[in-house]
Amino acid sequence: MAHDEVVDGYSSLARAASDGESVIDCGSGAFADGCFGTAGYDDTAELPDGALRASLGCGNPVAVAELRAGESVLDLGSGGGIDVLLSARRVGPYGKAYGLDASPDMVQLARRNAEEAGASNTEFLHGTIEAIPLPDHAVDVVISNCVINLSDDKAAALAEAFRVLRPGGRLGLSDVVADGVIDPQRRAAAEQRVGCVAGSLTIDAYRDLLRKAGFVGIAITLTADHGDGVHSAIIQAVKPAISPGLVIRPMRESDASQVLAIYQAGLDTGQASFETVAPSWEGFTAGKLPGLRYVAADTETGEVVGWIAASPVSARPAYAGVVEHSIYVHSGCQAHGIGRALLAAFIAGSEDAGIWTIQSGIFPENAASLSLHQSLGFRVVGTRERVGRHHGIWRDVLMLERRSTAVGR
Incomplete structure (x- = not known):
C-alpha cells in the first residue's frame, strides 16, 4: 500500500474517532486477541475518550521505554495521542512529549485530546517518520506503537530515529515482526489480519537495520503470536553514549x-x-x-x-x-x-x-x-x-x- 493510501486510511479512522466511534485497523478477531488498542495498557484512567477510541497500537511502548522525569520523548506515528499523553505524565512538567503523525486529521485529533487532558507539556507535529521535523539530538527517547511496520522505507525511519536521539538515548518500540522465512501467502494473510500494510520485517532484518542505523544493545522480545510466523514484539536499543558535543x-x-x-x-x-x-x-x-x-x-x-x-x-x-x-x-x-x-x-x-x-x-x-x-x-x-x-x-x-x-x- 502506498504512503498516501496509508495516510488517507488513518485520516478516515481519525475522523471516525472524532465522531465518537471506536476504530480498528485490522481484523476484529486479531484486535481482540492480540493486545491491540488499549488492551496493552493498565494506566489509561482519566485519558480522553477520543484518545482511547483512536488507540491502534500493538503494545505499550511507554512502559517499554522506562521514561523518567524531565526527559523528552518522541512518539513516531502518534495517532490519537494516547502514548504521548501517557509519556507526558511520566516525564512530568519539566519534560516534553512530542507526537508525530503523517495524517493531519490524527494530529488535529491528538491536539484536541491533549487540550482536554490538560497536557501542556505536549507538542504534536505533522510529518513523516522517514523525515522527522526535529533537529539532530533533540530527544532522550523515541517510542512507536505498531507504526514502523507501516513504513515503506523502514531503514530511513530507523536512521531518523537514531539522528534525533541524543547520545545515550533510548529506542523503545512495539511493532509487528516475522520470526523467519514463511510461506508468502500465509504471511501476507497474517499481516492483513493485524493491519501490517507495508509488510513486517523478520527479526534478523530488524536487527540488521538497527545496527546499520548505529544502534547498539539491541533486544527483540516476542509478545503476542498472531499465527503464521507473525508476532507482536518489543524492540529496544540504545544510541551509544559519549560526552556532550x-x-x-x-x-x-x-x-x-x-x-x-x-x-x-x-x-x-x-x-x-x-x-x-x-x-x-x-x-x-x-x-x-x-x-x-x-x-x-x-x-x-x-x-x-x-x-x-x-x-x-x-x-x-x-x-x-x-x-x-x-x-x-x-x-x-x-x-x-x-x-x-x-x-x-x-x-x-x-x-x-x-x-x-x-x-x-x-x-x-x-x-x-x-x-x-x-x-x-x-x-x-x-x-x-x-x-x-x-x-x-x-x-x-x-x-x-x-x-x-x-x-x-
Missing part, C-alpha cells in the same frame, strides 16, 4: 580522509602498531568487517575525532565470533573519554553481531591503551616476546582478549 555513529566512506589521518598520526607515535604507514582507504576497508566500524564525531562540525573497527581473525567457521579490533583517537582529543566511549559502543555492537571474543595486541609501553582495555573487561592472556622488529628494535606484544558474558554461553 560528540556523537558515535557508523563509519562512512566520506570519513575516509579523516580516519586515515588519525590512523597515521597514531602510527607516528611508534606505540600503536608495527605498521608505519596507514593503508589506502581501499586497503583499510578490505580488511575490516563492514558492520563493526564506528567513529566519534563533533556534532557541530562533523570532524572525526576517533574511530574503532574490527577485523576477522580467521575465515574458519569455528572462529566466526572472534575478531581483532583497532582503536585510534585524534592526538588533540585524548584523555577526554572518547576512547572509552568508542570501545564501550564497539563491545555492545559486537555482542549484537554475535561476537563472543574480541582480541587485541598492545605494546607493553602503551600504558594508556592497556589501562583503557582492562577497565572494560579485557585481560592479558599472554605475551608474545620479541615477536617483531619496529624501527630496528625487537618489541614484545601483550595479547588481550575480552570474552562476552552475553554471547557464546
Whole structure:
C-alpha cells in the first residue's frame, strides 16, 4: 500500500474517532486477541475518550521505554495521542512529549485530546517518520506503537530515529515482526489480519537495520503470536553514549580522509602498531568487517575525532565470533573519554553481531591503551616476546582478549 493510501486510511479512522466511534485497523478477531488498542495498557484512567477510541497500537511502548522525569520523548506515528499523553505524565512538567503523525486529521485529533487532558507539556507535529521535523539530538527517547511496520522505507525511519536521539538515548518500540522465512501467502494473510500494510520485517532484518542505523544493545522480545510466523514484539536499543558535543555513529566512506589521518598520526607515535604507514582507504576497508566500524564525531562540525573497527581473525567457521579490533583517537582529543566511549559502543555492537571474543595486541609501553582495555573487561592472556622488529628494535606484544558474558554461553 502506498504512503498516501496509508495516510488517507488513518485520516478516515481519525475522523471516525472524532465522531465518537471506536476504530480498528485490522481484523476484529486479531484486535481482540492480540493486545491491540488499549488492551496493552493498565494506566489509561482519566485519558480522553477520543484518545482511547483512536488507540491502534500493538503494545505499550511507554512502559517499554522506562521514561523518567524531565526527559523528552518522541512518539513516531502518534495517532490519537494516547502514548504521548501517557509519556507526558511520566516525564512530568519539566519534560516534553512530542507526537508525530503523517495524517493531519490524527494530529488535529491528538491536539484536541491533549487540550482536554490538560497536557501542556505536549507538542504534536505533522510529518513523516522517514523525515522527522526535529533537529539532530533533540530527544532522550523515541517510542512507536505498531507504526514502523507501516513504513515503506523502514531503514530511513530507523536512521531518523537514531539522528534525533541524543547520545545515550533510548529506542523503545512495539511493532509487528516475522520470526523467519514463511510461506508468502500465509504471511501476507497474517499481516492483513493485524493491519501490517507495508509488510513486517523478520527479526534478523530488524536487527540488521538497527545496527546499520548505529544502534547498539539491541533486544527483540516476542509478545503476542498472531499465527503464521507473525508476532507482536518489543524492540529496544540504545544510541551509544559519549560526552556532550560528540556523537558515535557508523563509519562512512566520506570519513575516509579523516580516519586515515588519525590512523597515521597514531602510527607516528611508534606505540600503536608495527605498521608505519596507514593503508589506502581501499586497503583499510578490505580488511575490516563492514558492520563493526564506528567513529566519534563533533556534532557541530562533523570532524572525526576517533574511530574503532574490527577485523576477522580467521575465515574458519569455528572462529566466526572472534575478531581483532583497532582503536585510534585524534592526538588533540585524548584523555577526554572518547576512547572509552568508542570501545564501550564497539563491545555492545559486537555482542549484537554475535561476537563472543574480541582480541587485541598492545605494546607493553602503551600504558594508556592497556589501562583503557582492562577497565572494560579485557585481560592479558599472554605475551608474545620479541615477536617483531619496529624501527630496528625487537618489541614484545601483550595479547588481550575480552570474552562476552552475553554471547557464546
